[in-house]
Amino acid sequence: MSDLQIIPARRIEAEHFESNSRFLASGAPAFSVQEARDFIALIKNKYPDATHHVPAYIIGHGSSVTAHCTDDGEPSGTAGRPVLSVLKGSGLGDIVVVVTRYFGGTKLGTGGLVRAYSESVRLLLNKLPIARKVATTTLMFVVPYALFERTHLLINSHLGLVRDEVYGADVTLTVRLSDDQVATFKNRMIELTRGQVEFIILEQNPQTIMPLMK
Numbered sequence: 001m002s003d004l005q006i007i008p009a010r011r012i013e014a015e016h017f018e019s020n021s022r023f024l025a026s027g028a029p030a031f032s033v034q035e036a037r038d039f040i041a042l043i044k045n046k047y048p049d050a051t052h053h054v055p056a057y058i059i060g061h062g063s064s065v066t067a068h069c070t071d072d073g074e075p076s077g078t079a080g081r082p083v084l085s086v087l088k089g090s091g092l093g094d095i096v097v098v099v100t101r102y103f104g105g106t107k108l109g110t111g112g113l114v115r116a117y118s119e120s121v122r123l124l125l126n127k128l129p130i131a132r133k134v135a136t137t138t139l140m141f142v143v144p145y146a147l148f149e150r151t152h153l154l155i156n157s158h159l160g161l162v163r164d165e166v167y168g169a170d171v172t173l174t175v176r177l178s179d180d181q182v183a184t185f186k187n188r189m190i191e192l193t194r195g196q197v198e199f200i201i202l203e204q205n206p207q208t209i210m211p212l213m214k
Helices: 034-048 081-091 107-129 147-156 177-191
Strands: 007-010 010-016 022-028 054-059 065-070 093-101 129-143 161-167 171-178 202-210
Touching: 007 010, 007 022, 007 054, 010 107, 022 034, 022 107, 034 065, 034 093, 054 081, 065 081, 065 161, 081 107, 093 107, 129 177, 147 171, 147 177, 171 177, 171 202
Parallel strands: none
Antiparallel strands: 007 129, 010 022, 022 093, 054 065, 054 093, 129 171, 129 202, 161 171
16 A cells, blocks of 8 residues: 555545634645646635635655645744645645635734644544545446346456446446556456457546545
8 A cells, every 4th residue: 555646535625713713724636736726726716805825735746746835924934834744744645735814813923823724734634535546547348237246346346436337238337447457357357258348448547536445
């Protein structure tokens, strides 16, 4: 599992209150700096009356990453860096977070700001559904009803995702598989059908979000 590229499965928000200030952390997957910037702009437009929008993102994984953060008007080092630090500690990549603050009338001080921004991101990560980023291939093929259940077992054992099922004289299946599972799955299906299955490649995607159980 250590070589998996773990990413957010989808957009999510988490709310935190600190001394009457409201902190709303918004997170999403982002596969490029431009996608991260677009998400930051989206959040700013969504909450235009907020006091601050503190962004941070990590694009990529491992030793090949682009990381960025700003304080957006908060005292230097009290907002962006704590947010980015929590992100780096999570092991996630291809993630963008914006912590939106509504000032509640009470100054938090340097330590209070660091604590509030850090905690906002931790709360977000605690509820964040995770996924792996993988190259995938989507296949379409036909199986007889007699082999339908065993085909499903093979799909599950190869961590495949059924995208569609059409029932006619036989069953037409559309299945998404990670590229490292495709060859083995095809071989097992050829064995199961005694060579009577034909595969059509519908799509190949190098950056697919495949959800994981958290």
